[in-house]
Amino acid sequence: MRQNRLFARLLPLALLAASPAAAQERPAAPPPPVGQPKLIVAVSVDQFSADLFAEYRDKFTGGLRRLIDGGALFPSGYQSHAATETCPGHSTILTGSRPSRTEIIANNWIDLKAAREDKSIYCAEDESVAGSNSRDYTASPVHLKVPTLGDRLKAAGGGSRVVAVAGKDRAALMMGGHDTDVALWWGSDRFTTLKGRTLPPAADRTNEAIARRLAEARPALELPPTCQGRARPVPIGAGKSVGSGAFARAAGDVRGFRASPEIDGATVALAALLARDMKLGQGPGTDVLAVGLSATDYVGHTFGTQGAEMCLQMLALDRSLHDLLTGLDSLGVPYALVLTADHGGLDLPERARNIAIADAARVSADLAANTVGKAIQAELKLPRQALWGDSSFGDMWVDPGFTPRQKTAVIAAARKRYLASPQVEGVFTAQEIAATPSPTSPPETWTTLQRLRASYNPDHSGDLLVVLKPRVTPIPDPAGGYVATHGSVWDYDRRVPILFWRPGQMPFEQPMGVETVDILPTLAALIGLPVPAAEIDGHCLDLDPGGTSTCR
Numbered sequence: 001m002r003q004n005r006l007f008a009r010l011l012p013l014a015l016l017a018a019s020p021a022a023a024q025e026r027p028a029a030p031p032p033p034v035g036q037p038k039l040i041v042a043v044s045v046d047q048f049s050a051d052l053f054a055e056y057r058d059k060f061t062g063g064l065r066r067l068i069d070g071g072a073l074f075p076s077g078y079q080s081h082a083a084t085e086t087c088p089g090h091s092t093i094l095t096g097s098r099p100s101r102t103e104i105i106a107n108n109w110i111d112l113k114a115a116r117e118d119k120s121i122y123c124a125e126d127e128s129v130a131g132s133n134s135r136d137y138t139a140s141p142v143h144l145k146v147p148t149l150g151d152r153l154k155a156a157g158g159g160s161r162v163v164a165v166a167g168k169d170r171a172a173l174m175m176g177g178h179d180t181d182v183a184l185w186w187g188s189d190r191f192t193t194l195k196g197r198t199l200p201p202a203a204d205r206t207n208e209a210i211a212r213r214l215a216e217a218r219p220a221l222e223l224p225p226t227c228q229g230r231a232r233p234v235p236i237g238a239g240k241s242v243g244s245g246a247f248a249r250a251a252g253d254v255r256g257f258r259a260s261p262e263i264d265g266a267t268v269a270l271a272a273l274l275a276r277d278m279k280l281g282q283g284p285g286t287d288v289l290a291v292g293l294s295a296t297d298y299v300g301h302t303f304g305t306q307g308a309e310m311c312l313q314m315l316a317l318d319r320s321l322h323d324l325l326t327g328l329d330s331l332g333v334p335y336a337l338v339l340t341a342d343h344g345g346l347d348l349p350e351r352a353r354n355i356a357i358a359d360a361a362r363v364s365a366d367l368a369a370n371t372v373g374k375a376i377q378a379e380l381k382l383p384r385q386a387l388w389g390d391s392s393f394g395d396m397w398v399d400p401g402f403t404p405r406q407k408t409a410v411i412a413a414a415r416k417r418y419l420a421s422p423q424v425e426g427v428f429t430a431q432e433i434a435a436t437p438s439p440t441s442p443p444e445t446w447t448t449l450q451r452l453r454a455s456y457n458p459d460h461s462g463d464l465l466v467v468l469k470p471r472v473t474p475i476p477d478p479a480g481g482y483v484a485t486h487g488s489v490w491d492y493d494r495r496v497p498i499l500f501w502r503p504g505q506m507p508f509e510q511p512m513g514v515e516t517v518d519i520l521p522t523l524a525a526l527i528g529l530p531v532p533a534a535e536i537d538g539h540c541l542d543l544d545p546g547g548t549s550t551c552r
């Protein structure tokens with residue numbers, strides 16, 4: 001009875017995570033029992049860079065405070081690979097494997113040999129489904145070529161259940177894997193699931209509660225003192241500015257809902273309801289709950305990372321995590337939790353230049369792969385566009401119908417054009433990257449080629465890789481949509497916090513670089529799940545700061 005009352009209060013409270021006033025009313029549950037975890041909880045905070053964590057770590061009073069003060073903290077975790085995007089990042093967290101092994105090299109890649117007309121392949125789609133295209137796709141984990149923690153537990157046959165809930169399909173599917181019992185993500189205006197599955201009652205209830213909230217306008221949040229000093233408008237052109245917003249939203253504004261703390265509140269509420277309804281941690285096996293919190297990423301892209309908006313989001317994230325932990329505590333089972341991020345991020349250059357970073361810049365629009373590809377087509381008098389890509393950096397593909405001689409000429413011409421730009425750090429061919437051994441040294445020491453190697457897969461990677469100079473934001477014009485982003489090889493995009501928490505954990509902080517691929521073997525050791533070292537890239541992190549080890 002007590003639990004039911006608690007959850008009846010938790011759902012509306014979590015949905016109100018944006019509101020600091022609601023924090024005072026938040027219920028607490030008794031601490032969970034100590035023992036071998038019956039439930040593994042993995043939380044990914046999208047775009048939660050090590051820099052954001054450092055900036056706000058002394059401001060947290062809710063869930064993050066508890067994880068910092070009572071957990072094993074690795075503030076220099078690395079999404080060590082080059083293509084620091086959402087899908088590759090999520091593919092590392094519960095697989096122990098870098099994108100070179102997961103084969104999730106980017107959010108999208110171009111497959112010029114694909115049977116369908118649209119050659120852009122989304123990482124979390126099954127493009128073999130007839131009639132699909134990259135805009136109207138069938139969500140699937142089929143491109144993830146390695147098992148997740150949940151997949152391994154299921155294969156071990158102990159009756160484990162695997163649940164993934166996220167603000168994005170790629171977060172839910174890359175962390176949940178191929179054999180989820182429940183996989184839910186935010187669709188266009190509600191939580192949805194894989195084709196052919198029905199929504200669990202918890203999702204229906206959450207969707208109804210969200211629909212009621214969306215139908216109402218949301219007034220601007222009050223700025224607490226911590227955020228007031230960060231509220232300065234930064235002009236971004238076309239009469240627009242960012243930096244002093246507070247998430248006021250019109251009734252029915254779904255995009256405004258998504259780029260705000262509201263989406264995290266809803267995701268946490270749904271995760272907690274599912275955990276209760278499914279009695280996670282009370283079955284015969286060890287269960288897995290993966291939670292992807294997307295608001296930080298949408299807020300970062302829409303408003304940048306250094307304004308009042310991100311400040312409000314960081315404080316709301318802390319409250320949402322408090323609600324999640326409260327829900328997990330009330331299950332009354334021993335659980336272990338890890339929190340990390342899929343990649344870091346960088347603020348918009350217009351504000352960075354005001355905060356002492358004079359060389360922050362936006363990429364020149366002429367560096368877009370398709371623009372360069374058309375210019376090379378004309379230069380070399382080729383029958384078709386010479387080079388393909390969806391950005392001004394990263395993977396670029398040469399038309400596979402060209403002769404080897406034409407291909408060599410295209411790569412040479414592209415290299416020359418890119419290297420002529422003062423915004424380009426380097427251009428690397430697939431052969432150069434493939435010839436580089438997978439790195440084994442600490443991730444902070446890797447060369448650019450080693451970073452690219454960790455993202456390289458012969459089936460999907462481009463024929464050449466363009467690396468922009470640090471602090472060059474690959475969005476030419478901020479007035480059209482997103483103002484800031486991530487995706488580079490540089491450490492502001494690679495470094496993320498990793499926090500482990502479990503009842504009875506002796507707290508410690510280890511500042512050396514570790515990798516997100518270390519999470520899987522660390523968790524597997526806690527529950528006695530064997531994972532052959534040759535199958536993964538990560539290494540177990542010993543969570544016992546005393547004489548004994550949690551790695552076995």
Ligand code: ZN
Pocket residue numbers: 046047085086087297342343
């Ligand atoms: Zn992301």
